Amino acid sequence: MPMDRFPQELLKIIVDHVDCFDDHEGRQALKSLRLVSSTFSNLAAVPLFRTVPLWIGLQSLTNLSNIAEHPSLSKYVTKIIFSPLQIRTYDNETKRSAEILDRFEVSSNSANEIILSNLKYTQAYGNYRRMQIALATHNQDKKIVVRAFRLLSNLTRLEVDSSRTRIGAAELRSAFGVMDGSELTMRGEYTIDVLLRALKDSGIKLSALVIRHSETFVNRKSPRAFGRPPPLLLKSDLDYDRISLALPEPQRFTSAVDNLEIRGLASMLEPEEEHLKAVVIRRLIELGRTLKKLDIGELGDFGLSNMCPLREIFRFITFRHLESLSLSWFNCQEQEIVELLSHITKSIVQVDLALVKIEGQGWSSVLTSLRQRSFKSLTSFVLTFCHDEEEFLHVERYIKKQTKTNPLEQFES
Structure with a gap:
C-alpha cells in the first residue's frame, strides 16, 4: 500500500513513538525516519526542527x-x-x-x-x-x-x-x-x-x-x-x-x-x-x-557552608506577576525569606523550596510569620529537605489558615 494511503493518525503515532526522547539519539532517529519516504520526511520534520x-x-x-x-x-x-x-x-x-x-x-x-x-x-x-x-x-x-x-x-x-x-x-x-x-x-x-x-x-x-x-x-x-x-x-x-x-x-x-x-x-x-x-x-x-515563573538552584558548592545567600540575589528586585517560585540550595535569615514571599502574596500560586536553610529560629517561625499574610492564589507550598527531619512537606494549608497545627512544631519543640 502506498504510504500516502495510510491513515494520517497512524503515521503520526509512529512519528510520536520515534520522537519520545529529546536528545541526540532521538534526533538521529527522526533523521533516519525522514529518509523512509516523502510522507515521513514531512511529518518528522516538525519534531526534528522543533x-x-x-x-x-x-x-x-x-x-x-x-x-x-x-x-x-x-x-x-x-x-x-x-x-x-x-x-x-x-x-x-x-x-x-x-x-x-x-x-x-x-x-x-x-x-x-x-x-x-x-x-x-x-x-x-x-x-x-x-x-x-x-x-x-x-x-x-x-x-x-x-x-x-x-x-x-x-x-x-x-x-x-x-x-x-x-x-x-x-x-x-x-x-x-x-x-x-x-x-x-x-x-x-x-x-x-x-x-x-x-x-x-x-x-x-x-x-x-x-x-x-x-x-x-x-x-x-x-x-x-x-x-x-x-x-x-x-x-x-x-x-x-x-x-x-x-x-x-x-x-x-x-x-x-x-x-x-x-x-x-x-x-x-x-x-x-x-x-x-x-x-x-x-x-x-x-x-x-x-x-511569571522563576526557578533558581544549585548556585553554591555541595556543602551547607557554601550555600548561596538569598539576600545577594533578590535585593532591590520587585515581582509583580510571579506565579511560580522554585528555590534550592540557599541559606538566609528568617526576615529575608518572609519579605521575599510577602511581596508576591497577590500573584504567587506555587512555591517549591528545597534545601533552603533558615538562620535563627528556623522554618517554624517563618511559617508563623507567613500565616499573618494573605496569599490569595496560593495552591501549593512545598518544603523539601528544608527541615532536618522532614524530607517532603506540604505547608500551604497552615499558611492559608486552613489548619491551626503548625506542621513543624513537633520537630522543633
Whole structure:
C-alpha cells in the first residue's frame, strides 16, 4: 500500500513513538525516519526542527542560518539549545604542541599514525582558532545569530546548557580526529557574550530563558569519545565577569522573558567572584520584567557552608506577576525569606523550596510569620529537605489558615 494511503493518525503515532526522547539519539532517529519516504520526511520534520542545537562554530551557524531562511522549517523552531563550547587558547603553544605529540606517541605504536594524527590535529586547531577570530571580527557571529533569531517567528525558548557535550561533537571529531576535551572550554567568556548581545539586538519575545551550567564530562582514555557519556570529569566554570559585562541594561532590553531557570552555577570561586555571580543572576532576573515563573538552584558548592545567600540575589528586585517560585540550595535569615514571599502574596500560586536553610529560629517561625499574610492564589507550598527531619512537606494549608497545627512544631519543640 502506498504510504500516502495510510491513515494520517497512524503515521503520526509512529512519528510520536520515534520522537519520545529529546536528545541526540532521538534526533538521529527522526533523521533516519525522514529518509523512509516523502510522507515521513514531512511529518518528522516538525519534531526534528522543533529544537535546534547551536554553538558558535561555522557548521552550526550555517545550519541555524539555513533553517531560519527556509520558508517551512523556520516555522517549526520553538527552542534553541545553546552550548557555550569554545576552542581554548594557550599561552605557550610550543609546550601545548609537545604535550599533544606525547599523547599520540602513548596511544599508538605506528610512527606514521603518530605523525599523521598530529598533523591533522594541528591543522584543525589552527583552522578553528582562525575561524573564531574571523567570526569575532566586526561581530560577524553575533550578526548571523541576530538575523536568524528574527526569522524564527515561533522561537519562544532559549536554553544555555554546558552539559550538552554532543553539540558540536561530530563536527569537531571529524576535524580533529583525536580529542580528549582539554582543547575545549565551556567558560562562555566569549560565546555567551555573543548569545546575550544577539538576544538583546534581535528583540525577540521569549517565554522562557534557561541557563544550566554543570561539570563537563570527557573520556581521556578514549579520545575519540568526545560528546559521548564519559567516565571522567572536567570542571568548567563560567566567566561571570565577562557575562556581567555582556548583560544588557534592563531598561534597554526589549526581549520579554516570562520564565527563567538558572541551575548548576556552583563553582569554587573567590569572594569577589561570588559577588559577581550574584550580580549576574540578579541582572538576569531583572531582564524578566513580566516574569511569571522563576526557578533558581544549585548556585553554591555541595556543602551547607557554601550555600548561596538569598539576600545577594533578590535585593532591590520587585515581582509583580510571579506565579511560580522554585528555590534550592540557599541559606538566609528568617526576615529575608518572609519579605521575599510577602511581596508576591497577590500573584504567587506555587512555591517549591528545597534545601533552603533558615538562620535563627528556623522554618517554624517563618511559617508563623507567613500565616499573618494573605496569599490569595496560593495552591501549593512545598518544603523539601528544608527541615532536618522532614524530607517532603506540604505547608500551604497552615499558611492559608486552613489548619491551626503548625506542621513543624513537633520537630522543633
